[in-house]
Amino acid sequence: MPRRDLIVGIDFGGTKILATVFNPHYKILGREKKETDAKAGVQRVIRRIARCVFDSLDDAGASIRQVRAVGIGAPAPVDPLTGTILDAPNLGWKNIHLKKDLENFLKVPVFVENDVNVGTLGEQQRGAAQGARSVCGIFIGTGIGGGIVIDGKIYGGFRHTAGEVGHMTLEAASTKKEATGLRGTLEALASRLAVNRDIRNEIKAGHKSVLAKTGSGNISWIKSKALARAIKQHDRVATLVMERACHFIGIAAANVIQILNPEVIVLGGGVFEALGPFMLPRIRKSAKAHTFPPCFKGLRIVGHALGDNAGVIGAAVYARQRLQSRKR
Amino acid sequence: MPRRDLIVGIDFGGTKILATVFNPHYKILGREKKETDAKAGVQRVIRRIARCVFDSLDDAGASIRQVRAVGIGAPAPVDPLTGTILDAPNLGWKNIHLKKDLENFLKVPVFVENDVNVGTLGEQQRGAAQGARSVCGIFIGTGIGGGIVIDGKIYGGFRHTAGEVGHMTLEAASTKKEATGLRGTLEALASRLAVNRDIRNEIKAGHKSVLAKTGSGNISWIKSKALARAIKQHDRVATLVMERACHFIGIAAANVIQILNPEVIVLGGGVFEALGPFMLPRIRKSAKAHTFPPCFKGLRIVGHALGDNAGVIGAAVYARQRLQSRKR
Numbered sequence: 001m002p003r004r005d006l007i008v009g010i011d012f013g014g015t016k017i018l019a020t021v022f023n024p025h026y027k028i029l030g031r032e033k034k035e036t037d038a039k040a041g042v043q044r045v046i047r048r049i050a051r052c053v054f055d056s057l058d059d060a061g062a063s064i065r066q067v068r069a070v071g072i073g074a075p076a077p078v079d080p081l082t083g084t085i086l087d088a089p090n091l092g093w094k095n096i097h098l099k100k101d102l103e104n105f106l107k108v109p110v111f112v113e114n115d116v117n118v119g120t121l122g123e124q125q126r127g128a129a130q131g132a133r134s135v136c137g138i139f140i141g142t143g144i145g146g147g148i149v150i151d152g153k154i155y156g157g158f159r160h161t162a163g164e165v166g167h168m169t170l171e172a173a174s175t176k177k178e179a180t181g182l183r184g185t186l187e188a189l190a191s192r193l194a195v196n197r198d199i200r201n202e203i204k205a206g207h208k209s210v211l212a213k214t215g216s217g218n219i220s221w222i223k224s225k226a227l228a229r230a231i232k233q234h235d236r237v238a239t240l241v242m243e244r245a246c247h248f249i250g251i252a253a254a255n256v257i258q259i260l261n262p263e264v265i266v267l268g269g270g271v272f273e274a275l276g277p278f279m280l281p282r283i284r285k286s287a288k289a290h291t292f293p294p295c296f297k298g299l300r301i302v303g304h305a306l307g308d309n310a311g312v313i314g315a316a317v318y319a320r321q322r323l324q325s326r327k328r
Numbered sequence: 329m330p331r332r333d334l335i336v337g338i339d340f341g342g343t344k345i346l347a348t349v350f351n352p353h354y355k356i357l358g359r360e361k362k363e364t365d366a367k368a369g370v371q372r373v374i375r376r377i378a379r380c381v382f383d384s385l386d387d388a389g390a391s392i393r394q395v396r397a398v399g400i401g402a403p404a405p406v407d408p409l410t411g412t413i414l415d416a417p418n419l420g421w422k423n424i425h426l427k428k429d430l431e432n433f434l435k436v437p438v439f440v441e442n443d444v445n446v447g448t449l450g451e452q453q454r455g456a457a458q459g460a461r462s463v464c465g466i467f468i469g470t471g472i473g474g475g476i477v478i479d480g481k482i483y484g485g486f487r488h489t490a491g492e493v494g495h496m497t498l499e500a501a502s503t504k505k506e507a508t509g510l511r512g513t514l515e516a517l518a519s520r521l522a523v524n525r526d527i528r529n530e531i532k533a534g535h536k537s538v539l540a541k542t543g544s545g546n547i548s549w550i551k552s553k554a555l556a557r558a559i560k561q562h563d564r565v566a567t568l569v570m571e572r573a574c575h576f577i578g579i580a581a582a583n584v585i586q587i588l589n590p591e592v593i594v595l596g597g598g599v600f601e602a603l604g605p606f607m608l609p610r611i612r613k614s615a616k617a618h619t620f621p622p623c624f625k626g627l628r629i630v631g632h633a634l635g636d637n638a639g640v641i642g643a644a645v646y647a648r649q650r651l652q653s654r655k656r
Contacts, residue, residue: 157589160589163587168582168583172498247500260485260588261486261491290497294489298487
């Protein structure tokens with residue numbers, strides 16, 4: 001009989017599902033990636049996640065009987081105790097018992113957490129914030145999410161919603177809105193959606209930009225890579241808008257620093273992945289300028305080290321932690 | 329030989345020193361209050377703190393030989409492990425070994441913490457947030473301080489500066505400054521200093537106010553009680569300025585809620601003590617309006633319950649906790 005010592009970590013996103021098989025030393029033995037295709041409906045997506053696990057095991061030359069547990073990071077608020085997805089508007093899911101449903105297919109323990117929380121845990125355990133006693137992750141993508149890890153564990157607070165840095169108000173008088181309707185928040189000022197809106201408005205106002213080519217004033221979506229190219233070409237609109245975004249991300253970091261005094265702030269997410277070298281020094285400078293100096297002492301603001309792997313590694317670490325706390 | 333089971337809690341402020349003797353059930357047995365008189369110099373103030381302890385014991389009909397430990401909350405950042413006051417500009421103190429100096433006089437263990445931290449601990453252990461697993465205290469006075477208590481313990485973070493809510497940026501474009509030079513922060517927008525400045529400016533701009541009587545446009549200091557009276561008289565300037573302050577305190581609470589998701593937020597401090605009934609509903613309303621709804625669920629925003637006693641009770645609780653963790 002084979003030893004049950006593998007962990008499968010899953011990064012479950014709105015567009016793709018990534019499953020990775022780890023040995024006990026977090027060596028990657030195999031992986032599989034599939035489209036999420038949320039339109040297909042809840043049950044089909046859950047079956048696809050299960051197949052993704054089996055295919056990643058195939059890739060590793062292993063079987064499900066060697067798996068001790070599966071960890072999964074989901075793009076939504078979750079109840080980690082019951083493994084329920086509470087509300088994922090981008091998937092159209094509400095109160096879905098992902099843990100129970102997946103355990104029915106896989107017959108091994110499944111643990112569900114929020115994707116940004118496990119991403120922060122991954123960076124704290126095996127990435128850019130390794131060994132730090134307190135970490136806040138800030139992930140800049142279409143929206144902006146955050147996670148907190150204290151003493152090696154995800155910190156969820158009272159109702160497991162701690163780390164929602166994206167909804168923090170930074171500019172109370174601003175009329176700029178985020179998707180939830182809140183105004184002047186980090187997400188309203190510095191997410192990919194905010195940057196897109198600001199670039200469109202600059203182009204509409206008559207400012208020249210290489211990004212206007214995609215349909216002069218009518219561009220609906222600028223990808224991070226196109227943005228990075230435009231900045232490399234010293235495009236004024238792209239540079240100005242991204243500098244403003246970094247200014248606000250730095251202020252958000254400063255606020256987190258003053259409330260939580262974490263040892264490390266880790267930056268990640270799609271926008272940061274494409275534009276890290278431009279963003280990091282600007283975010284650091286703004287964070288320092290907006291922090292009461294004694295609170296800034298010794299603290300580090302770093303870019304992510306694990307990239308796409310942060311989610312699957314964090315999910316695997318999380319599953320192992322949950323198994324261990326059950327034993328006690 | 330008498331039992332060594334009393335704890336003395338001290339609230340050490342810029343203007344007064346309050347010492348209170350507690351039995352093991354936190355019943356108050358005696359107390360003493362003295363002026364701080366910081367001008368007299370470090371050693372004199374420390375001797376005065378020691379005398380305050382002895383006089384409070386006299387008041388309790390007890391002796392120092394019955395005291396197990398002394399806890400003290402100080403108006404400055406401290407290093408709680410060494411019991412050092414790091415930097416207290418209002419006292420003119422820097423790197424003062426308060427623990428060691430006081431132990432020399434008292435011959436019992438002394439434990440030093442920040443006043444706002446112990447105030448929050450007091451409210452969590454015996455006051456408005458009793459039993460809550462996570463609490464953030466926001467204390468609105470001349471400045472604005474904050475403290476965090478998680479699982480019954482003060483949470484200091486990496487370098488023991490967590491909870492510095494006063495320096496949080498809420499209005500990045502604002503030109504309003506706090507004492508440290510930071511702009512658009514909670515303290516720059518809603519502290520007693522900020523409220524005074526705003527009222528002065530309104531009066532200078534020609535708006536009528538009962539508060540102008542103290543020297544029309546030239547008033548240097550409005551006390552909380554005068555402010556409370558003016559609001560009772562429906563003074564437009566006082567009401568407008570305090571409503572704006574509550575708006576920003578609510579936004580700060582919302583930001584704390586979204587970062588930390590505490591079970592309870594406790595409001596206190598001199599300004600809140602005088603104006604609580606006016607401020608609390610306005611702060612709650614603003615906090616709710618600026619929070620992503622799922623993060624607001626079940627959470628309570630309450631006024632302090634212990635008033636002036638929060639500091640001495642919290643200091644006594646803190647001393648007992650430190651004794652217990654030494655035994656382990």
